[in-house]
Amino acid sequence: MQDKGNVIEENVYLKYLLTPQLEEQAPRYFDIMLKINDAHALMLFKQELISRQEAKELLSVSQDIGNRGISGIELSAEREDLYLNLEAHIIQRLGSDIGGKLHIGRSRNDLYAAIQRIKCREELLKVAEIVIDLRETLVGLVEKNIETVIPGYTHMQPAQPITFGHYLAAIGCALKRDFDRLIDSYHRTNLNPLGAGAMAGTGFPIDRTLTGEYLGFDGILKNSLDAVAARDYAADIAYAMTMLLSDIGRMNQDFYYWVTSEFSTLKLPDEFVASSSIMPQKRNPIILEHTICKVSHVLGTLVSIVTTMKGLPYTHTRATGGEVFVLLWKAFQETETTIRWMCGLLEKIEIDRENAFINTRKNFSTATEVADELVRKMGLSFRTAHSIVRRAVFELYSQQKTSEDFTWDLLNRYSLEVLQKPLEGITEEDVRAALDPLENIKRRSVMGGPAPKEVKEQMTELKKQLQQDCERIEQLKNKIKSAQSKMKEQIDRVVNQ
Amino acid sequence: MQDKGNVIEENVYLKYLLTPQLEEQAPRYFDIMLKINDAHALMLFKQELISRQEAKELLSVSQDIGNRGISGIELSAEREDLYLNLEAHIIQRLGSDIGGKLHIGRSRNDLYAAIQRIKCREELLKVAEIVIDLRETLVGLVEKNIETVIPGYTHMQPAQPITFGHYLAAIGCALKRDFDRLIDSYHRTNLNPLGAGAMAGTGFPIDRTLTGEYLGFDGILKNSLDAVAARDYAADIAYAMTMLLSDIGRMNQDFYYWVTSEFSTLKLPDEFVASSSIMPQKRNPIILEHTICKVSHVLGTLVSIVTTMKGLPYTHTRATGGEVFVLLWKAFQETETTIRWMCGLLEKIEIDRENAFINTRKNFSTATEVADELVRKMGLSFRTAHSIVRRAVFELYSQQKTSEDFTWDLLNRYSLEVLQKPLEGITEEDVRAALDPLENIKRRSVMGGPAPKEVKEQMTELKKQLQQDCERIEQLKNKIKSAQSKMKEQIDRVVNQ
Amino acid sequence: MQDKGNVIEENVYLKYLLTPQLEEQAPRYFDIMLKINDAHALMLFKQELISRQEAKELLSVSQDIGNRGISGIELSAEREDLYLNLEAHIIQRLGSDIGGKLHIGRSRNDLYAAIQRIKCREELLKVAEIVIDLRETLVGLVEKNIETVIPGYTHMQPAQPITFGHYLAAIGCALKRDFDRLIDSYHRTNLNPLGAGAMAGTGFPIDRTLTGEYLGFDGILKNSLDAVAARDYAADIAYAMTMLLSDIGRMNQDFYYWVTSEFSTLKLPDEFVASSSIMPQKRNPIILEHTICKVSHVLGTLVSIVTTMKGLPYTHTRATGGEVFVLLWKAFQETETTIRWMCGLLEKIEIDRENAFINTRKNFSTATEVADELVRKMGLSFRTAHSIVRRAVFELYSQQKTSEDFTWDLLNRYSLEVLQKPLEGITEEDVRAALDPLENIKRRSVMGGPAPKEVKEQMTELKKQLQQDCERIEQLKNKIKSAQSKMKEQIDRVVNQ
């Protein structure tokens, strides 16, 4: 058995828990902690819980600390966390009588709860803004491809022709829902827990509404226990990003089929293609491979968050305060990066129109329309019409022919076989028109269908939604900015007086 | 090596895929499929795509089939799925000329997409309604426990006294967010995919708005490809139920601590307690154990749904049409059952007020208030006051005394030690009052705090929200009911004419 | 607000917890419970804890109960679980003096722990046996396809030609690891917890080894607390099945590409292809779609199990005893069914050799070999050779030519450009041979490569492993069978005396 001397490490807690924790949280939380301190000090002054002079000193030193940045503070894990380090620094500079008053009427529990919500709100806004960019790029691509015929698939088998514009509009609808989920999670995030204290509020007559206003929160988490216990918003965010990456991954999976040498219907921009170190002919679509899988990690993050919360007491613990967030920051970054890739890719992606059209003509994907013609022109039931066309198609199949070989004669032969009578009121021209991909698409002008006029309609709606969502984002950002200006102004008034 | 004869099974596909699939889907989807058929037939008639007589026959036979129930249809997996079985039955009764017209302008893809959304909407409404019941029960319990003192914990260590009413109000806030998530998912579910056909719409001039109205949908999934490809709503539902069970699980975990013989602060109703087959003294709170874990299965379901969608083409496939739902139906049932347990349990659960109060007095959880008093009365900074009280508490700790032994003298001793001066303006009475749990709670009257007047305020808000949410549910249900009545009326008009 | 009268349901616990639980567990556990009862009674007799007469009566009535089946027992959830119902039945028939002795020296905790392990072992063996069938079918398919040329892909771009046999041998290797994981989990499952009592063993001098032998366990879970607390084996099983379905899903995803009309390199048997209700030309490979996704549900099950165990005390609870298994039984069934599909499918799947060969010739996937020839014949570094060939390939690409147009002249031109000298020691014939798919494959005769002789070697190894694994399975089954026979014999001796 190995020497026990190796086994026991001293200061395990300090070395492996407090130190890495402090190193991680300091740069991430520093700026936000200062802002919350300012809001709290300002509120204490308004509520006459500290004097103007005390407020002035606290706010001035905070400004100075902010200017010097995190490196201006000596950090030691022996003082536990970032807050106790910062407080020690302030007390060192202002003395305990003043510096010690900053923490009146609050606790680290509500403080960190507030920091985490503000950090998440910032990251979420970044993601949401890039999703706006992506949707914009996508709508631009719809516009250019309203008449770009591509095979439509179900079960990855050619089904009916559509346009690339129609395809992209479908993705646009999905992205709209994904965006809405992000914004929903934003509204569950941007709520003020300050004033909840350790979990039972405080006996000091603080004003929770005021700190909320200074910090740009949209509302208050009323119940003080709920305010320190709830982290459901972290799951909401992870879930919203999961679904965003799920939909984006599905689009990329389609692209992944289409860029194979066998499909050859989509061309990636050269700059997005990787070569092989040994195979001279390779054009590897690795960007798609990365993107398809990104949902996995954010789903893993969601599992990590929900499982962390499983079996937790409904109050503040280090699970809510720390473990919930272990994977979340990386998930934000992965999501943001992936959307950036997509914006770049969609700018330059192109359908190989010729190949796409050839594929569409060859693969019988317009056959349904011939059946529909039989229904319309001969008054057949759909099931009967389907049966006639199916037989015709299978004959061609068995002869390895394509839908270009589908003729009136062929159809007539099976009409005779199935109905015991020839085609009526249906011409060679009708058959050819039904089989023509673009004609076929144009006829599918039901609401939401692939017909160009319908896709234009969808595009108009996507644009309108995009416009509204741009404005929503602007409003959210402006609200925060104006709260910050207001607080700055009040601070200046106290400090400069 | 074993005889190859055993290996090859004939009809694997029929036996192990189609048959169990049909057996599962038939009872689940039958009624909804009939309703959608009726809406479709009625619309085809309004759009003059079928004649009044054809509509009459289709609707009459549908009525008859509905009356006889699923057992009236001969089901064979050789015909693949429920729809083709039902269609075959109708064609058998009405002939191909009429029966075959039912499927004009649609496909199984949009049909099943619609069925699944309606089924999910029904299940969701059931869950949401019971959550209303649960919230109602909970609010009733808040009302009864506004002055029931219990220890408040952070990190499961006694922190500050609160009331059971305050605790329950925190859960009430969480349940309100959980309910909102359910309703959000409802709105992403209750959208009409009908008219999307296989994925490219149809060339027949159908009216998608009309079928949507007949079936009580709230809106339309415009893009036809999106309509058959999107199943994000299934994930939304699983996620919403996950978070609901997460919050409920956390409450039950607290109860699980409190019912231990060591805490003895909560009493489960006898009927919820299991005995042991060998230990005569056991009162096992197994209901709590089951409930704490339910989140796990719905989280697993969510993982199953998102992972199923990973790497799917954005179109209809059997993954979207079938695999997405494999675990979802059980998740609905687990969720519903769990909430029912909770309603029953909360009706009869009781705090052991005496034990709870004793625990609160003994465990120093009111010590923070003494420090606050020093701040208020002597103008000390919080950090200094905290330091004085901390020393006093640690002396008692080391002597295994409780907070009942905390006196003015003790505090004064540490005032002298830390400040080099005695207590000023603070009396023996002040110290006792600060340490008294109920007095302590009453002082914590910040917005959202545990003070009885604040909890009453919170309760009023919870009641108001509950009232509004009851009405929301009623509106959702009424909308569906009135759509059904309208369709019924129209059907009667056609059938009985 | 709705009438409170609707809210409160009586007997919630009985109706929504005990009743469904009993209904689910009774048919699943009945037979196993009887067997364990028999083993326990026999052991009690051997240890002289009950008399021969008592043993005889207990074993006889057990036999009779087994013969009548579960329907012979009146089940009532008021008696809680299956065991208490069964005990009540036995006591009713034998009186409390004898019937009440069956439970000496044990508890429901170790009883159910044992039942669950035996049930899991049965299900696992079923899965493992079908995996043997699948591997056998797969090896048969390797044998038939050792020279069937197909394009090999990386990043789904044509890389180098391989054979279908080589591809399948890769899957065979994966399935071997998957099988080993199943067997590993079997060995962690098939351990005896009986004798652990409620968790602290028992004071009666029972013999744990004896019950273990009667029931065919491979070993004993020594520590009595561990024996009732541990459910890691359930996660092991779910994990092993997850990986099995992961590998099978990946193979099916490849097939899903290959059966597209664009690839057209693989043909599914007709009986596995679904038609469309509206598109006459469709041949939908829905079996592949289902199979690709099955991993999702078993992964979800694994998440459910691990999350259930998160935060559990290390002892018996209803979480270990019930919640752990909520999704597992369905996971067994899904896994078994999926493997059955695969056995059926692989029996009849076929490569379209002509299309596969054409694709391989056209797509430059043999170009690496030309670079290798330059290294071998001209002593160039690989990087230089790669550069020459890459330029040649890109010229053809830009002219939309295929690798059939690759000539010595072309290569020479780029040799001159890059090396400033012509090709040396390399002939037109060398170039053609390097580009020929089958020749290319034959040269790749490194250990594990696609060359036919190498694939034969791999096949031989796969067969050998299969043979050994068949024997392992037989041994496992025989061990259980012989334990059962031995117990039966001993029972007969007691009963018939």
Added chain:
Amino acid sequence: MQDKGNVIEENVYLKYLLTPQLEEQAPRYFDIMLKINDAHALMLFKQELISRQEAKELLSVSQDIGNRGISGIELSAEREDLYLNLEAHIIQRLGSDIGGKLHIGRSRNDLYAAIQRIKCREELLKVAEIVIDLRETLVGLVEKNIETVIPGYTHMQPAQPITFGHYLAAIGCALKRDFDRLIDSYHRTNLNPLGAGAMAGTGFPIDRTLTGEYLGFDGILKNSLDAVAARDYAADIAYAMTMLLSDIGRMNQDFYYWVTSEFSTLKLPDEFVASSSIMPQKRNPIILEHTICKVSHVLGTLVSIVTTMKGLPYTHTRATGGEVFVLLWKAFQETETTIRWMCGLLEKIEIDRENAFINTRKNFSTATEVADELVRKMGLSFRTAHSIVRRAVFELYSQQKTSEDFTWDLLNRYSLEVLQKPLEGITEEDVRAALDPLENIKRRSVMGGPAPKEVKEQMTELKKQLQQDCERIEQLKNKIKSAQSKMKEQIDRVVNQ
């Protein structure tokens, strides 16, 4: 709508994909890549694919690069990845004729596959070694607590007394299984993929066995496609760590109950206890809170890995080559850190023996033994004895008495009530003895039970297993070390000649 100018970023691919990827992989993979290069160059020389002089130059420059470290290489994401940067550097120094030969007979696909397996093996060994430390610490703690009485719980209700040593031995059994899972995953990891090339091997006569030996692999992944496609080992590792953290989390959850002020049966060392910033009395066991939740993140990692692999083609892609590992490195680190915490904690943790004993005496947890005595001494059936004791216990319960008030008279009273006869052959002494916790424990001497002699037995077995596992680890480490020495020697021979 915002200015499109903001939307399009140039070089998205370079900036957001290649650059961060290179920055992450360079320090992680650099050393291992050099070692693999050396092994490959040496093998090429042995196989006469390069000359002695070429080998000498390649190996010398590699040595030099290793000495300078990663900072000696100019890294540019324009060259894509670490390998192409390193190759460019080598070519710059040795010229293309020699530098370009390093890549003969291989590809980046098999290269990175090998790097990742070696990196994972290193991390796994680190984790496994600390688990050995943990088990050692735990066994030491068992030894000290063989007679330390604590209440045993089921359903967190007092069940029967056990010892802390018995409890810890249970955890020791779990950790043994966890360790075995780690080692199992090691054996699936440490296999050689080199020689698989891009996926179809190579035409050069390389020797795969030789590189495997140089690099300390335990075996070869034969099939070349399998070698680049398989990443199941990454899931195996994540799964093994998940279960390790699951078991450790469960132990910590027990501790979390026991350190509450209500249980007060366990004392954490002071250095592991966090204070509160406002509540002077707090001793927060935050280390337990962190540890309980760690399983969540590794479970999330496992979900990320399996979901990444879902729907992948069975070949090399960037999903297998990159996305699989996105969360794994952090999971290693989290696991290692957590185990280090545990080693430190278990060194100093202590049962409060007095409180533990008092709790055990008071809570009726010895009542089962009284029933057992009735069975033994009076020949009653267990069910009858249980019924008598149960009534006695409930009387005391209802009077809020403890098991200290349980007397012969009481028992006799219920004997009369149930049996209509007094106790026979059972004395006051017998009753007291049965109720005495330590006596009670001593009687539970069934194999694996809590009796001291049994726990000593278990401890001996745990020590023996530990000894064997120490040796296993040593062997694994020595095998790698000796492979490295052997390679070093061969390199020296070539370089210094």
